[in-house]
Amino acid sequence: MTTVGAPRSGARAVWLVAAAAVAVLTVVAPPRVLSVYGLSVAFLVVFYVTLAEAWNLFSGYTGYVNFGYAGSIGLGSYTTAVAMWKFGVSWPLAVALGGLVPGVLSAIIAPALRARGAYFAIAMLGFAESTRLLVGSKYLAPLTNAGVGIPLPPTIPLETQFHLMAALMLVTVLVTYLVAGSEFGLRLLAIREDELACRVLNINVTLEKTLALVMSTFLAGLAGGIHGIYLSYIEPDAVFSANFTVQTMVMAAFGGLGTVSGPVLGGILFTLVDQFVTAYLLTWHFVIFGLALVVVVLLLPDGIIPRLQRSTPRLRRRTV
Amino acid sequence: MTPDLVLEPVLRGLSIDALYAVVAMGLSLIFGIMRVINVAHGEFVMLGGYGVYFMWTVLKLDPLVGLFLLFPTAMLFGILIERTLVEHVVGKPEISSLMLTFGLSVVIWGLVQILFGADFRSIQYLSAAVSILGVHLAANSIVIFVVSLAVAGGVFAFLRLTNLGQAIRATSQNAALAQACGINSRMMRSLGFGLGTALAATGGGMVAFSFVLYPQVGLTYIGKSFAVAVLGGMGSVPGAIVGGFVLGLAESFAAQHLTSQAAQLISYALIFFVIMVRPAGLFGRPE
Amino acid sequence: MTATAAGALLTLDGVSKSFGGLVAVEGLSFGVAPRSITALIGPNGAGKTTVFNLISGLLRCDRGRIVFRGQDISRLRPQAITRAGLVRTFQIPRVYARMTVIENLLVVGSRTRRSAALDLLARSGLADVAEEYAGDLSYGQQKILDVARALILEPQLILLDEPTAGASRLEQTRLFELLHTLRDAGTAFLVIEHQMEVVREHSDNVVVVNFGKKIAEGPYGVIRRDELVLDAYFGR
Numbered sequence: 001m002t003t004v005g006a007p008r009s010g011a012r013a014v015w016l017v018a019a020a021a022v023a024v025l026t027v028v029a030p031p032r033v034l035s036v037y038g039l040s041v042a043f044l045v046v047f048y049v050t051l052a053e054a055w056n057l058f059s060g061y062t063g064y065v066n067f068g069y070a071g072s073i074g075l076g077s078y079t080t081a082v083a084m085w086k087f088g089v090s091w092p093l094a095v096a097l098g099g100l101v102p103g104v105l106s107a108i109i110a111p112a113l114r115a116r117g118a119y120f121a122i123a124m125l126g127f128a129e130s131t132r133l134l135v136g137s138k139y140l141a142p143l144t145n146a147g148v149g150i151p152l153p154p155t156i157p158l159e160t161q162f163h164l165m166a167a168l169m170l171v172t173v174l175v176t177y178l179v180a181g182s183e184f185g186l187r188l189l190a191i192r193e194d195e196l197a198c199r200v201l202n203i204n205v206t207l208e209k210t211l212a213l214v215m216s217t218f219l220a221g222l223a224g225g226i227h228g229i230y231l232s233y234i235e236p237d238a239v240f241s242a243n244f245t246v247q248t249m250v251m252a253a254f255g256g257l258g259t260v261s262g263p264v265l266g267g268i269l270f271t272l273v274d275q276f277v278t279a280y281l282l283t284w285h286f287v288i289f290g291l292a293l294v295v296v297v298l299l300l301p302d303g304i305i306p307r308l309q310r311s312t313p314r315l316r317r318r319t320v
Numbered sequence: 321m322t323p324d325l326v327l328e329p330v331l332r333g334l335s336i337d338a339l340y341a342v343v344a345m346g347l348s349l350i351f352g353i354m355r356v357i358n359v360a361h362g363e364f365v366m367l368g369g370y371g372v373y374f375m376w377t378v379l380k381l382d383p384l385v386g387l388f389l390l391f392p393t394a395m396l397f398g399i400l401i402e403r404t405l406v407e408h409v410v411g412k413p414e415i416s417s418l419m420l421t422f423g424l425s426v427v428i429w430g431l432v433q434i435l436f437g438a439d440f441r442s443i444q445y446l447s448a449a450v451s452i453l454g455v456h457l458a459a460n461s462i463v464i465f466v467v468s469l470a471v472a473g474g475v476f477a478f479l480r481l482t483n484l485g486q487a488i489r490a491t492s493q494n495a496a497l498a499q500a501c502g503i504n505s506r507m508m509r510s511l512g513f514g515l516g517t518a519l520a521a522t523g524g525g526m527v528a529f530s531f532v533l534y535p536q537v538g539l540t541y542i543g544k545s546f547a548v549a550v551l552g553g554m555g556s557v558p559g560a561i562v563g564g565f566v567l568g569l570a571e572s573f574a575a576q577h578l579t580s581q582a583a584q585l586i587s588y589a590l591i592f593f594v595i596m597v598r599p600a601g602l603f604g605r606p607e
Numbered sequence: 608m609t610a611t612a613a614g615a616l617l618t619l620d621g622v623s624k625s626f627g628g629l630v631a632v633e634g635l636s637f638g639v640a641p642r643s644i645t646a647l648i649g650p651n652g653a654g655k656t657t658v659f660n661l662i663s664g665l666l667r668c669d670r671g672r673i674v675f676r677g678q679d680i681s682r683l684r685p686q687a688i689t690r691a692g693l694v695r696t697f698q699i700p701r702v703y704a705r706m707t708v709i710e711n712l713l714v715v716g717s718r719t720r721r722s723a724a725l726d727l728l729a730r731s732g733l734a735d736v737a738e739e740y741a742g743d744l745s746y747g748q749q750k751i752l753d754v755a756r757a758l759i760l761e762p763q764l765i766l767l768d769e770p771t772a773g774a775s776r777l778e779q780t781r782l783f784e785l786l787h788t789l790r791d792a793g794t795a796f797l798v799i800e801h802q803m804e805v806v807r808e809h810s811d812n813v814v815v816v817n818f819g820k821k822i823a824e825g826p827y828g829v830i831r832r833d834e835l836v837l838d839a840y841f842g843r
């Protein structure tokens with residue numbers, strides 16, 4: 001992958017050192033300074049930033065709305081949980097499997113699904129809900145314990161869970177950054193802008209789309225797996241909740257689709273506000289969330305970062 | 321397979337088929353005219369149900385009278401929502417309309433839950449059993465079947481036979497062309513959305529006396545509506561009627577011969593596989 | 608010049624296409640020579656854009672063959688045709704609106720160097736707007752960008768659907784200067800064009816269609832005097 005519009009090498013070295021320092025601090029520092037409550041909030045922040053960025057990696061760049069994202073997250077949680085609970089697989093391997101299963105499924109689905117626009121969105125929703133119902137049904141009960149759910153022994157401390165999720169978040173942001181600066185990333189954006197023009201200009205739309213979806217759902221599955229360990233009790237309605245999909249969409253769209261920093265910003269802001277609202281305004285929690293969605297769509301349809309890029313040409317780098 | 325095992329699910333299914341068809345017709349109509357997937361459609365069903373419920377408990381109105389009053393009220397409500405909110409996302413990327421209507425749905429059920437609580441509610445209305453062809457059915461299921469057919473038939477005739485209905489269909493097929501022919505496509509979108517809302521609410525009004533209501537009941541109906549609309553071709557009103565019966569029958573058979581879990585699974589699995597085989601729905605035309 | 612002239616870069620041989628009962632193109636045969644600018648002209652609704660859609664693989668012919676550099680391309684998918692060295696533009700420019708002008712070029716060629724893209728922009732008169740969003744350009748600039756994006760693939764033949772429509776005088780001149788340079792360097796063009804003075808000044812050969820059939824073919828000076836053309840096209 002060649003990088004488009006890279007900054008000069010001297011400035012680049014400074015940036016790299018700074019970025020590495022921030023990265024290490026993000027993973028290592030919070031468990032040392034935060035209370036248990038604070039750390040679990042921090043865990044949710046890095047969890048949602050990971051989800052928002054990974055969703056953005058496919059949907060933000062290609063414009064295909066993955067409305068069945070919760071399916072990949074839930075599948076990640078269940079794969080990890082089943083591997084640990086049923087087969088006694090060690091947790092690192094179990095989490096890896098959690099990413100692999102939704103990733104491989106996407107590789108099968110994406111080329112088969114030729115639908116666009118609204119049809120693609122609904123088909124993905126159909127896929128996710130089918131998966132949720134199937135996992136909770138008696139047909140898979142020997143494997144999944146059906147609707148009863150799977151208890152996971154709390155052997156992995158919260159600190160470790162945080163380290164894992166924070167590292168995954170950094171990897172996800174880094175992958176998105178690299179994709180954004182590459183020709184692959186440009187081609188994904190081109191698909192979002194005008195798919196017909198892409199077909200005529202020798203861009204293999206199906207291949208690019210499939211690659212992006214596999215990357216996105218693989219990362220979401222890993223996040224789901226770690227989140228499953230965090231929950232310590234897995235049941236279909238909790239880990240396949242359509243709220244994952246919608247919250248993720250809002251975070252990514254609020255920050256800015258098709259940008260690297262937008263979903264990070266949106267993820268941090270929304271998770272923190274959500275924690276506050278849930279704690280202090282419990283009954284009004286959903287109403288406020290719904291209103292926020294409506295307001296974002298009406299007043300900030302492009303998201304914060306693209307809005308800034310419009311007014312400041314200096315920010316118009318793909319890797320912002 | 322003995323005749324009973326075929327006849328019973330068919331007859332039992334008919335009323336629910338018709339109800340799905342009415343609700344999905346609304347969803348399909350809205351999609352056709354605005355290219356917007358109305359995720360709040362299930363909440364319009366729920367609101368219709370609460371409307372008929374409170375007209376019965378507070379005003380002592382017969383549910384059928386309630387349904388009659390509900391239709392124009394819901395239509396006005398839909399037009400209001402279209403004008404103030406949904407109109408802004410017409411022609412925008414899918415994510416805008418999905419987020420907006422999802423936000424709307426959360427606000428609606430959230431408010432209903434705060435105002436009326438999360439209790440299950442239902443009306444006992446014509447619940448005595450009658451026997452048809454040896455199958456025992458609740459009398460209200462016959463009412464639902466008849467009312468649904470009347471409403472679906474009425475809306476279908478309106479769209480086919482009246483000038484206004486033709487204008488709505490013209491906008492649905494090609495908004496730019498319709499506008500060039502002097503049709504006010506913005507007004508048609510409002511009308512179409514209002515009509516779609518009224519259809520959802522009517523379906524909900526019938527849910528009030530045949531099933532149960534609770535703030536999040538819309539979730540059940542949005543999934544079914546998607547399946548029916550996809551089966552029939554998004555945007556196709558007659559397709560929604562056919563789709564409603566196909567889905568309803570499939571579910572009845574699954575519930576009778578397999579499990580209720582299988583019945584639930586069917587609608588979502590159908591959505592996925594139908595779109596995979598025919599990217600624009602079973603009877604839909606590619607865009 | 609005959610339709611199936613030996614040495615033609617692109618040959619259409621008895622190509623037909625109908626939509627339901629409507630015959631859009633019927634038994635159409637003509638050729639495009641290498642290093643030439645061929646104009647495809649005809650009244651509105653004559654089937655010109657359908658011909659482009661057939662050549663570029665967006666539509667399949669009902670009958671007939673389309674041969675490009677000796678290879679039958681009438682059953683190939685759009686990408687394969689592009690890979691073979693034949694690129695098209697659209698009547699309404701299909702630029703990637705929320706990407707910058709330079710990115711519009713970089714996205715297409717998988718080994719495109721930034722310098723090559725900048726050079727092409729300079730030659731197309733778009734160097735000043737290289738970092739602007741393509742959606743913010745004027746209509747005429749978008750049309751030129753659409754053409755430039757086709758050029759970056761360095762194809763042997765480019766189909767241009769009304770490149771001058773909506774472009775300013777200056778933009779038109781600049782565009783055709785570029786086309787002439789490229790033609791002299793070996794590229795061929797098939798251009799749908801409505802403005803007769805553009806056809807007169809810039810085309811080497813003209814194909815006239817009406818009701819989906821070819822009614823004349825030849826240099827501008829010859830077809831200008833053709834009876835059928837006068838009737839159908841110049842509205843005599």
